[in-house]
Amino acid sequence: MHTQKTIETLHSPINQHGEGPIWHIGRQSVFWVDILSDQILEYNWNQKQVFTYPNAKMVSAIFEIEGQNDFLLATIQGGLAEYDLNKKSCIVFNDLNIDWKETRCNDGAVDPDGNIWFSTTHIDHEEGAGDLFYLKPNGEIIKILEKLSISNGPCWTPIANNMYHTDSGSRIIKEYNLYNNEWRATSRQIQISENLGFPDGMAMDLNGVLWVAIWGGFAVVGYDTDTGKMVAKIDLPVPHVSSCAFVGPNLDTLFITSSRKGLTDTELEKYPDSGKVFMVQMDSKGMEMKAFNKKF
Numbered sequence: 255m256h257t258q259k260t261i262e263t264l265h266s267p268i269n270q271h272g273e274g275p276i277w278h279i280g281r282q283s284v285f286w287v288d289i290l291s292d293q294i295l296e297y298n299w300n301q302k303q304v305f306t307y308p309n310a311k312m313v314s315a316i317f318e319i320e321g322q323n324d325f326l327l328a329t330i331q332g333g334l335a336e337y338d339l340n341k342k343s344c345i346v347f348n349d350l351n352i353d354w355k356e357t358r359c360n361d362g363a364v365d366p367d368g369n370i371w372f373s374t375t376h377i378d379h380e381e382g383a384g385d386l387f388y389l390k391p392n393g394e395i396i397k398i399l400e401k402l403s404i405s406n407g408p409c410w411t412p413i414a415n416n417m418y419h420t421d422s423g424s425r426i427i428k429e430y431n432l433y434n435n436e437w438r439a440t441s442r443q444i445q446i447s448e449n450l451g452f453p454d455g456m457a458m459d460l461n462g463v464l465w466v467a468i469w470g471g472f473a474v475v476g477y478d479t480d481t482g483k484m485v486a487k488i489d490l491p492v493p494h495v496s497s498c499a500f501v502g503p504n505l506d507t508l509f510i511t512s513s514r515k516g517l518t519d520t521e522l523e524k525y526p527d528s529g530k531v532f533m534v535q536m537d538s539k540g541m542e543m544k545a546f547n548k549k550f
Contacts, residue, residue, distance in 0.1 A: 259488055259534045259535065259536070260534070260535065261488070261490065261532050261533075261534055262532065262533045262534070263527065263530055263531075263532055264297060264304070264530070264531045264532065264533055265304070266295065266297065266304040266530070266531060267288075267295070267304070267306060268514070268528075268529040268530055269286075269288040269290075269291065269295075269511065269512070269513065269514070269529045269530075269531070270288055270289075270290035270291050270513070270514050270515065270529060271288060271289040271290040271291075271496070271513040271514070271515045271529075272286060272287070272288055272496055272497070272511030272512055272513055272529060272530075272531055273286065273287050273288075273289055273314060273315075273361070273455065273496050273497050273511055273513070274286055274287045274314060274315045274316060274361065274362070274455065274497055274511070275455075275497055275498065275499040275501065275509045275510075275511055275531075276316060276317065276318065276499055276501075276543060277499060277500065277501040277502065277505065277509075277542075277543065278296075278318045278323075279318065279542075279545065280318060280321075280323040280545065281296070281298070281323050282298070282299045282300055282503065283296045283297060283298045283299060284296070284297040284299065284499075284501045284509050285297075285316050285326065286316075286497075286509070286511055286531065287310070287313045287314060287315070287316060289312050289313065289314050289358075290312070290515065292308060292309065292310055292311050292312060292313065293306055293307060293308045293309075293310060293313070294306070294307040294310055294313055294316060294326070294328070294337060295307070296339075299501075299502060299503070307337065307339060307342050308342060309342055309343055309344055310328055310330050310335070310337055310344045311330050311331045311332055311344070312330055312331035312358045312359075313328050313329070313330045313337075313344075314329050314330070314358060314359045314360050314361065314362070315328070315329045315359060315360070315361060315362035315363075315372055316328050316329075316337070317362070317364060317370055317545075317546050318543075318545040318546065319336075319545060319546050319548050320545035320546060320547045320548065321545075322548070324338065324339050324340050325337065325338055325339065326339065327370065327546055327548065328344060329359035329360075329362055329372045330344060330346070330358070330359060331354050331357070331358035331359065331377075332346045332349060332354050333346045333347075333348050333349035333350050333352070333354070333359075334346065334347055334348040334350070334372070334389065335347060348393075348395070350374075350387075350395070352374065356376055356377050356378075356380075356383075357374055357375070357376060357377065357383070357384075358374070358375060358377055359372055359373065359374055359375075360372075360373045360374065360375040360384065360404065360405050360406070361373055361405060361406045361407060361455055361497070363407065363408055363409065363543065364543050364544045364545075364546060365388070365408075365410060365415075365417075366410055366415050366544070368391060368544050368546065368547050369388045369389060369390050369391070370388060370389040370546050371386065371387070371388045371389075371398070371408055372386075372387055372388070372389065373385065373386045373387070373402065373405030373406075374387075374405075375402070375403065375404055375405065376403075379403055379404050379423075380403070381403045381423075382401040382402070382403060383401075383403065384401075384402040384403060384404070384405055385397055385399065385400045385401070385402060385405075386398045386399040386400075386402060386405050386408075386419070389546075391546065391547045391548060391549045391550075392549050392550055393549070393550035398437055399419070399437075402421045403421055403422070403423050404421060404422040404423055405419070405420075405421060405422075406419070406420050406421075406422050406453060406454050406455055406456065407419040407420055407427070407455075407456050408430075409456050409457060409458040409464060409541075410458065410541070411458065411462055411479055412458070412460050412461075412462055412541060413462075414431070415431075415432075416429050416430065416431045416440070416479075417429070417430040417431070417437065418430075418444075418456065418458070418464055418479065420453045420456075422452045422453055422454060422469065423452065425445065425446040425447075425448065425452060425453065426443050426444070426445055426446070427443065427444040427446070427453055427456075427464070427466065427477075428440075428442075428443055429442040429443065429479070442479075442482060443482065444464070444466075444477050444479075444482045445482070446466075446468070450468055450471050450473075450475070451468040451469055451470035451471025451472075451473075452468065452469040452470055452471070453466045453467075453468065453469075454466070454467040454468065454469040454495065454496050454497060455467045455496060455497025455498060455499075455511070456497075456498065457498050457499050457500055457508070457540055457541075458479075458540065458541050459476075459500065459536070459538040459539060459540050459541065460538060460539050460540070460541060461538050462478065462479045462480060463476045463477065463478060463479070463485060463486070463538065464476070464477045464479050465486075465498055465508065466498075467495040467496055467497050467498050467510065467511075468495055469494050469495065469496065469513075470493055470494060471493070471495065472489060472490055472491070472492065472493055472495065473487050473488055473489050473490055473495060474487075474488040474490065474495060474498050474508065474510055474534075475487050475488075476488075488508070488510075488534055490510065490512070490532060491525065491527045492512040492525050492527050492528045492529075492530070493517070493521070493525055493528065494512055494513040494514070494515060494516070494517065494528060495510060495511075495512050496511045496512055496513045497510070497511045498510045498511070499540070499543075500536070500539065500540020500541070501533075501540075504539060505539045505540040505541075505542060506535065506536050506538070506539045506540070507533050507534065507535055507536065508533070508534045508536050508540075509531065509532075509533055510531060510532040510533070510534065511531050512527070512528055512529055512530060512531065512532070513528065513529060514528045514529040
């Protein structure tokens with residue numbers, strides 16, 4: 255079991271529902287979102303400054319676009335969009351033919367082949383009301399999993415490119431591999447114990463350890479993907495730990511978001527750091543998330 259790390263609290267706006275951190279190679283920045291405040295945030299690594307970008311309706315995931323440092327691809331309540339960082343404006347380019355009144359997007363990631371994976375969920379996380387898709391560089395969209403409630407992940411292993419994904423309410427993180435052009439669940443699973451919390455956003459390191467933010471669990475937990483066993487735990491001063499990503503020029507800092515969603519005034523008084531973001535220097539390096547090579 256790894257020893258407890260030193261935790262740095264970033265001086266930035268308190269998020270209502272922080273999520274979706276990524277390392278943006280082109281800008282040498284960490285980006286993340288505050289879903290309930292309709293905004294994107296950026297921490298410039300060299301300047302040590304935080305910038306905010308409003309007007310992205312319930313934005314849940316953001317992605318670097320190759321060769322376009324002034325734009326992000328974003329998943330929002332409304333579909334897939336491009337966000338202009340200079341104009342601070344968002345334009346939807348694909349609404350997925352969905353009625354968005356009670357639906358928003360959720361977590362996402364870029365796979366080793368450069369496809370964007372993204373998910374949808376009911377605003378109140380109604381059971382089975384969401385799906386998991388991927389977007390190819392040519393603009394084609396393919397549905398991978400359906401009738402999900404709260405899709406989180408996915409992540410890929412360093413060598414075999416197996417995928418890890420969770421429907422959070424199940425407390426099970428499933429492993430998938432590609433067989434005859436179809437993603438199928440294998441027999442390997444990571445079970446999150448009921449007394450720990452619920453798996454939320456996650457990040458993979460180069461040693462094959464899957465780092466999982468635990469909603470309701472005051473921690474990020476590391477699981478060995480070979481054995482499915484917990485090998486590390488980073489304790490945090492907030493109950494709702496929402497996501498994590500390896501960031502920095504060496505991808506050796508774990509950037510962790512948290513949320514105030516659903517907490518009572520009494521709980522917020524007890525856990526005043528809820529909604530803040532944290533940085534932890536790690537012994538391992540994370541896998542690089544590719545920029546999306548947009549061709550449409």
